[in-house]
Amino acid sequence: MSQNVVKWSYNIFSEKGGLSVQVKDNNGRPVNVTMLVITLVTGVFITVLNQTILATAFPTLMKAFNISTATVQWLTTGFLMVNGIMIPVSAYLSAKVPTKWLYITAMSTFELGTVVAFLSNSFPMLLTARLIQALGVGVTMPLLQNIMLSIFPMEKRGTAMGIAGIAIGVAPAIGPTLSGYVIDNFGWRTLFGMIIPVAALVLVASFFFMRNVLPNTNPTIDVPSLAESTLGFGALLYGFSEVGNKGWGDPVVLASIALGAVVMALFARRQLHLKNPFVQIRVFKNHVFTLSTILASISNMAMVGAEMVIPLYLQIIHGKSAFESGLTLLPGALLIALMSPVTGAVFDRIGARRLAQLGLFLLTIATIPYAFITATTPSIYITVLYAVRMFGVSMVQMPLTTNGMNALSGEMIRHGTAVNNTVRQVATSMTTAIMVSVLTNVTNNAKPAASLLKLDPLAYKHDFFNATLSGYHAAFWIATGFSAVGWILAFFLNKKQRSHDVDVAEMKEDKEAAE
Incomplete structure (x- = not known):
């Protein structure tokens, strides 16, 4: 086993493996x-x-x-x-x-x-x-x-x-x-x-x-931009994080999200008018970067949503401990660790389009069965489906992030990275808020009347159990929706991008041939 690890490490960083580069500081x-x-x-x-x-x-x-x-x-x-x-x-x-x-x-x-x-x-x-x-x-x-x-x-x-x-x-x-x-x-x-x-x-x-x-480049900091960024993102993330505790109708939640949205709009407007913007919003003018960022965020939303709901289902419905529910998800986590370098190498050869289409398709079809789980669904079934989902995520997340960055020039990459990570962070918080609220609201609307608890405790327990399952089903349909939308959008992705060095070399060859 150790020899295989050493060999793998050598291949990754060797000329044959593809990551050998000569870099100077x-x-x-x-x-x-x-x-x-x-x-x-x-x-x-x-x-x-x-x-x-x-x-x-x-x-x-x-x-x-x-x-x-x-x-x-x-x-x-x-x-x-x-x-x-x-x-x-x-x-x-x-x-x-x-x-x-x-x-x-x-x-x-x-x-x-x-x-x-x-x-x-x-x-x-x-x-x-x-x-x-x-x-x-x-x-x-x-x-x-x-x-x-x-x-x-x-x-x-x-x-x-x-x-x-x-x-x-x-x-x-x-x-x-x-x-x-x-x-x-x-x-x-x-x-x-x-x-x-x-x-x-x-x-x-x-x-x-x-x-x-x-x-x-020794840029100067624009203090108003820093203040707007801090207040805007802070308010948005706080608002979404409080939805699970307070609900969408809470004044504090609504005020925080509204404040965050308004301030971020002002932030974006300011960046477009600055000579040296704090964060370069113009990266969104590049449709390859924009679509790649959206799809990477969607895959992350689908992944995070399931990671949050599955342990709850296993602990509440199956009575597993937190550690046991975590173990159920561990094979999927290990699979993405094994596959990330592999799918990255495949991306270098064929680009992001086909990877994203297959990955989001697997993510979608492996999420649908979760919407039909019952109290007797075997844990191994949950584990296998989750592993398939993570296999799909490995084809999407980092390949699409790379695809988007490849569409930007060298100077714009640092801005693209900041924008990509910020969008993903906000999308993750928003997904958590949506999943928690759907799970809670559907469960509360379907649960039996409190009076049934006195009249027929067994019937009350049975109906409450079913109400809880209905909440999980609804939450998983939301996760399926995220994945399905991403799969459709993947068909609009660009084909494989070529290296600038390759383009220059071919132009030189054409020029020599013409002469």
Whole structure:
């Protein structure tokens, strides 16, 4: 097994494997690409893991700090809000700060937050730690994509981004499983304690292998744009995150979403009139980038929606523990880890169109059976369907992200990365809000009258059980709808893009032939 892993690693970074490139930093010194990529991917993996690592720890934390469900949710809500706010800022930072020191600063910030979380003896302290962590995560993920897209030529970016997809796609998927195991056996502090030494090793490696590979243009920051971006994205993400607790009709939810939408409209308008915009909104004028971003977000929406609902179904209907429900999803998470580099390499050969069509088709047909699950549906059936869905996601998410970035010029890539990640973050929050509200509303509308509980307790239990299943069915139909819309849109994708170097070479050959 170990020999196969070594062989695979060698092939990926060899001439034959397709990722061997000679890269020099901004000072003309050669870069150890293999160690640079390993350092980046490892760092991003542990930072992105933190988005879902507390998924099954909430009951334990509520008991430890004597807080309510609404209060403990802020550990995720606050993290996602700060993370989302930092993503647009990353475009400015990547142009302003040398790559090496930007990454080291982001990882140091994340490590500081993790240490504070491990030492927390009160909820405010733990929440502060999560917000500090989010500051670092909001930079590391876009920075990973920026670097991978910059140091690899277009014809090798699919494989490179496929490797990046191991961190971005797998880490959130294994978070609940890992969290459940750690909570059951070691306690909540270990969730942070186990990450501290890994982050420390990444920091040490960063001093040796991270290089200044992104160009710095020393842009000036537009303070009004920063304020609008922070307020707009913050309000949107907060509004969507509160839907599950307060419902769509709550004044705070409606006001937050409305405020966020208005401020983001003002933000977009301002960017179009600035000579050096904070975030280049004009990337949306490129229809290849726009459609690719939309489809990558749709696949993420379908994936996140199922990841949220399936564990609830397994725990409530099947009576499984949080750890057991997480194990049911683990094969799918491992499959996307195995397939991401493979589908990335396939993208380099055939482009995104056929991959997206097949991937979204698999995602759609593997979601439909979930809309018919019952109380006796075998767990293995759920596991297999989920694995098929993740196989489809591996064909869509990173290949389409790469496809969109390939349509942009070098200077626009950092803006495209920020925009792509921001859209995905907002879409994910919106999906969670929609799925939770549909699940809750359908269940509440179908549940039996309270009077039946006294008249016939068994009938009440049976009807309430069916009402809960109806809620899950409706939620899965929503997820199916997302996937189906994406599958239709995939037919409008561009065919395989060619490398600029190839076009130049062929033009030169034609010119020589003509002479």
